[in-house]
Amino acid sequence: MANLLERGFWTKLKKPIIGLSPMDGVTDAAFRFVTDTYGHPAILFTEFTSVEGIVHGAGKLLSAFIHHKTATPTVAQVFGADPNGFYQVAFIVAELGFEGIDINMGCPDRSVAKKGGGAGLILQPKVAQEIVKKTRQGVEDWTNGKNIEEVKLPENIVAWVKQFGQSPIPRKILPISLKTRIGYDHIVTESWIKNLLEAAPVNISLHGRTLKQMYTGKADWEEIGKAAALCQATGTTLLGNGDVKSIADAKEKIRTYNLDGVLIGRASFGNPWVFTGVEADYKKRLLVALEHCEALEKLIPDQPFITMRKHLAWYCRGFVGATAVRQKLVLVKNTEEVRQIIFPILHATSEVAAGD
Template sequence: MFWKDIAKPMVTLAPMDGYTDQPFRLLVREIEPRAVLFTEFLSADGIVYGAAPILKDLQLEKAESPLVVQIFGKDPEILAKAALYVQQCGADAIDVNMGCPAKKVVNSLHGSALMKNIDLACKIVERMKATVDIPVSVKTRLGWEDSDQLIPFVSRLVEAGLDHITIHGRTYAQAFKGEADWSMIYELKKAIPITVMGNGDVKSYETAREKLGNLDGVMIGRATFGNPWLIKEVAGHLLDGSNWSSSSMTFEEKLPVIIRHIELSHQYKGDRGMLEIRKHLASYVRGVHSATHYRPQLVTVESPKQAIDLVTDIAKKERELAAQLV
């Protein structure tokens, strides 16, 4: 059953476009073996019609498991065909994005737009369930402008065969503004028989513990930018009772993982990987004393050696500064 078999409470890496690519997923897997990983959201149309970049993204590795591939679209037949391809690629489960608030996504009647068309959303789940053997889940939001229809909407999806649901604690109208409200997610869990996971504003093991409530797990998103160790922090606390915090790490202690991320990006994506690692490097140096000096160089790196030399130099400078403050 996959979702019911994962150790509870589940700790998962959110699907984030431009961030949760294969190098980052493999990195997080090395940091925390028990985490459930999600891919970036992938176009179902792109999968079915053979878009080369998307098919390359689906060259999955066993080391990523447990891995959920997230897709988006609006045509039940296309989504079902895409789901079959994803299953053949070795994914453990497949997730449909019904929550992305980006205007270009919603204007195409994808993502959050499906919350306004419950019949179509149910047809999507029904066709996918009839086509694949792996579990089908949905990630969505509290609602369009409020959460009044959350329980009726998800209940219909469950009737259509849904195996699991993840709810982001904001409405479409909020996008990423304001604070995530998990109260209706707890009510939803009481009302349906499938596993339910919450998402939104999990920034530490303390917030994970506070928000977990009666849910089956938490999904961590933007807080992992520059801090992939947060997954280990939350999993350690919720599954082992550990009080270790990633905030206690020095930059020098983080250095091996940062270098590993650089190496993975180049190994799997070549020169393109060096372009994509730049935003991660800028995030890794948040809070570092010399960040202002180094950030312009980090966001223009072109080779693994250049990137590794820079972060190694930062670690050295931070160590020297710490010694002066003793």
């Protein structure tokens, strides 16, 4: 059972816990900043990052670990198949000042799962346990004073961490959570969750689909409910995930299935307000789109601006002519171009709401 010390910030979260789900290519530092500012989710996760990539010196991957200053607990998510790499990466996550480390055991992507990481771990329950164990050992050794220079990470990685890490950083213990699915090619919720509970993570976030389903069909909340029942009184919390559309939907699922909370993913695209239940009008959305662009250029200047285009398309809706504006926004190369497109709409006097 996870002890109180290991639960870290999780003990302080007010229930129900409604957080932002990790999403590769989406939940970068700029998106998290905007979601945090306008949605106030209880917890934020980074995009997942490859443990094997980092331990082999792929410094570029570390940009997923850039984070804005906030009181909202921010958790770094990592994936991989080699338990030893998790030991080393725990030092990086700790030095960077994250509140927790989350292990991805749910990614259905072939390039991840076929190599034994992500949802591939559902087929390797003992390796999954070993990964939690090694991560915990890394966290504990770091807390007890072992330094990042002592764990054989490539020099460029250590140098990056020294540049972006927080100094001095209190050596508090980092809680270990994980995120997974209800099965690989068929549902195995109960045996899989029991296996994970033996490793005592502080939290399990459970997407109610198998790997085989990818993102098709509907998330199975009955299975999520079964997992929550298994977690009761173990010290591990359970957050359900899959197809949550609104705060009302989140609360209803939490009540129906007796959960500690939920994570919201896709419903937050272009809509940080999904966590508040307040619907923003199109002008507010466009203003925040602009702020999102500015955050990207400020927080992650090395990230290509084109990664912003999909977000712009998501924000741009709900007024007459939105389709034409969207077509322009998906071609922009910088914030100034976005400003040029958006300002005339913000300053238009005629009422154009409720369009395409």
